[in-house]
Amino acid sequence: MDLDVFAAAHRTEWDRLDTLVRRRRRLSGSEVDELVDLYQRVSTHLSMVRSSGQDPGLVGYLSGLVARARSAVTGAHESSWRDASRFFTETFPAVLYRLRWWWIAAGLGTVAFSAALAAWIANDPQVLAAMGTPEEIRAYVENDFANYYVEHPGASFAAQVWTNNAWAATQALIFGVFLCLPTVYVLVLNGANLGVAAGMMFAHGKGDVFLGLIIPHGLLELTAVFVAAGVGLKLGWTLIAPGPRPRLRALGEEARPALAVALGLVVVLFVSGLIEGLVTGWVHITWLRIGIGVAAELLFLAYVFIVGRAAHNRGVSGDIAAAPQTAPVAG
Structure with a gap:
């Protein structure tokens, strides 16, 4: 040619x-x-x-x-910045709001379990003694608990915390598909760790130290874990009771918004990791560091119940945007 x-x-x-x-x-x-x-x-x-x-x-x-x-x-795809903006102003908060009762229930149940365990340990000397030798418990209460937040440089500690929390949240969310049981285990494990630490600290008159170091980062961090667990429980329950939808189709329709939650929680846990790494052990004015933690939690709740509710009322579900008539599902 x-x-x-x-x-x-x-x-x-x-x-x-x-x-x-x-x-x-x-x-x-x-x-x-x-x-x-x-x-x-x-x-x-x-x-x-x-x-x-x-x-x-x-x-x-x-x-x-x-x-x-x-x-x-x-049709050219919209800019990635616009996609990101829509994700954080509509998709992510709308899913959080739609599934709010699942993660609120997960949070209340875990906190109640932790509080009951802490009260048992703090008020029963035999249970407290089972936690370790008197020397080990004294070292933990007097030094180890507080030193945990300052024994590593703030930035590297924040990165480590972010990674650990992201892994815990991922387990709680993804493994919920196995009939909810692994998610319940993650909640019980986290609740037990929190309850044991609180029980030992309160038993030795260090409750103020415990709350002053847990509240700044713990409010947002635990909320993120509860959100992941709530979504995981929803996935597992969808398999158990899919309603009128075919079981695998129902799972597919719930799994797609769950992925949006997983992506959004990366940012939430990044913020809580920064607070834990740079505020909890390094801001020595108790009311200030607690105020930072409370403010972060209130902002998150406002994000869910104001921004998320508005997006949810507009019909945002968190599923595939502009999905074809037959959207891909599992199976």
Whole structure:
């Protein structure tokens, strides 16, 4: 094939396609039809030129033209910044609000369990003695508990905390699909750790130290874990009781919003990790560090119950945006 002759014969079509692509936002109906027709023709031209292997420059030009035409025909994707904005102003908070009763129940249940365990340990000397030797308990109460927050540089400690908490939240969320049992285990484990620490501290008159160091980061951190657990429980319960939907379809429809929660919690846990690494052990004014933690928690709750409720009332579900008529599901 003589590429010079071929290019001369079709140059007018290529130039016209380029013009239509540049004016794609102001095209009439007939011009849109012309755009689609030229896109198909030039795609064929590209295939013919590429198979000849004689002119890489012409192949590159046509490849770029066809790519831009394809974007114009199929609809260019919105900018990633707009996607991110929509995710954090609509998708993530709407899912949090829709599933609020699940994670609120998970949180209240875990806190009640921790409080009961702490009270048992603090008021029963035999249970307290089972926690360790008197020397070990004294070292923990007098030094180890508080030193945990300052024994590593703040930035590296924040990163470590973020990673650990993200892993715990991921376990609580993803493993809930196994009929809720692994999620319940994660909640029980976290509640037991919190209750044991609180019980030992309160038993030795260090309750103020415990609350002063737990509240700053713990409010937001535990809320994030409760959110993950609540979503995990919802996934597991969907398998147990899917309602009128086929079981795997119901799971697919709940799993997609769950992924949005998992992504959003990465940011929430990053904030709580920063507070734990840079505030809890390093801000020595108790009311100030507690105030920072309370403010972070109130902002999160306002985010859910103001921004999330508004998005939920607009019909945002957290499922695939602009999903096809038959959205992909599990199975």
